[in-house]
Amino acid sequence: MKDTQPLFEKLEARRRELGISQAVLAERSGVSLPTVHRILSGHGSRASIENILAVTQILGMDLDVVPRLDSAAILEQQARQKAEKLVRMVQGTSALEGQGVSAGHIAKMITKTIQELLSGSRRRLWAE
Numbered sequence: 001m002k003d004t005q006p007l008f009e010k011l012e013a014r015r016r017e018l019g020i021s022q023a024v025l026a027e028r029s030g031v032s033l034p035t036v037h038r039i040l041s042g043h044g045s046r047a048s049i050e051n052i053l054a055v056t057q058i059l060g061m062d063l064d065v066v067p068r069l070d071s072a073a074i075l076e077q078q079a080r081q082k083a084e085k086l087v088r089m090v091q092g093t094s095a096l097e098g099q100g101v102s103a104g105h106i107a108k109m110i111t112k113t114i115q116e117l118l119s120g121s122r123r124r125l126w127a128e
Helices: 007-018 022-029 033-041 049-058 071-093 103-119 122-126
Strands: none
Touching: 007 033, 007 049, 022 033, 022 049, 033 049, 071 103, 071 122, 103 122
């Protein structure tokens, strides 16, 4: 079963389990008390990775990085975004919008472009 508990909740639960105050955690980790408070309260999105790692180390925890999407889903998403952008560019430069191209035809163009992008070079897929 996938653990979906947010990081800050895990850190705060561990801090409470150990009975360590936020002030002591800040002192031992070398992270300011306001930053420790932000990290443990879920408002630490602006905290540096170094500060988060320092807090996790004092709490005796690892910071796991786990995929939330599989690679195929990310590649498909990127290909769709790029295909839609490319088709819009072609549509704009060819003045297709004035020719009344159907939504179905545009969708087919996008689908074909997605397939071409996924079957080609990954560099091409990610290039701007």
